[in-house]
Amino acid sequence: CTHYLFIVVVAVNSTLLTINAGDYILYTDWAWTSFVVFSISQTLMLVVGACYYLTFTGVPGTATYYALIMTVYTWVAKGAWFALGYPYDFIVTPVWLPSAMLLDLAYWATKKNKHPLILFGGVMCGMSLPLFNMVNLITVADPLETAFKYPRPTLPPYMTPIEPAVGKFYNSPVALGAGAGAVLSVSMAALGCKLNT
Numbered sequence: 001c002t003h004y005l006f007i008v009v010v011a012v013n014s015t016l017l018t019i020n021a022g023d024y025i026l027y028t029d030w031a032w033t034s035f036v037v038f039s040i041s042q043t044l045m046l047v048v049g050a051c052y053y054l055t056f057t058g059v060p061g062t063a064t065y066y067a068l069i070m071t072v073y074t075w076v077a078k079g080a081w082f083a084l085g086y087p088y089d090f091i092v093t094p095v096w097l098p099s100a101m102l103l104d105l106a107y108w109a110t111k112k113n114k115h116p117l118i119l120f121g122g123v124m125c126g127m128s129l130p131l132f133n134m135v136n137l138i139t140v141a142d143p144l145e146t147a148f149k150y151p152r153p154t155l156p157p158y159m160t161p162i163e164p165a166v167g168k169f170y171n172s173p174v175a176l177g178a179g180a181g182a183v184l185s186v187s188m189a190a191l192g193c194k195l196n197t
Contacts, residue, residue: 011069039177051192060108067100126185130177
């Protein structure tokens with residue numbers, strides 16, 4: 001029971017850090033750049049905490065439980081956007097659950113061997129999270145239209161809606177986020193496991 005209480009504490013704190021990264025659909029001109037940066041940061045935050053508690057408890061399913069706490073807590077915290085007058089379907093919570101399930105699957109399928117968890121789990125989590133989050137973005141209201149419909153002059157300048165520049169900084173934000181995430185997540189997964197030794 002104490003182990004799972006630890007998970008709640010760390011998941012809540014890591015959620016606070018990812019919330020502070022912001023909603024990438026609120027950034028119109030730099031939307032895809034923000035998507036890449038936030039996808040990587042959220043992947044690393046998920047991997048290091050999930051791997052730590054997965055190897056700490058030794059129970060497959062702990063990573064998914066960790067991601068579930070992050071998701072629920074973030075939905076509650078993002079209610080602040082709703083209070084500002086934005087429609088709730090404009091509020092994006094990163095999709096951590098499927099990627100955490102892949103971590104659990106790698107750990108369970110290799111009979112609780114942490115080395116495949118680090119290598120396979122880290123790569124699968126890093127590659128999948130940007131893909132799931134892009135699918136997640138497709139389901140929400142158009143950010144530019146919504147931003148102009150609900151102007152908030154008191155918002156800081158970096159969140160003020162502006163017309164997007166022609167072209168995107170990255171041709172494929174999902175591919176770039178997945179590639180970078182797959183490489184960096186292995187290191188973070190190793191760090192999460194190392195914290196238990």
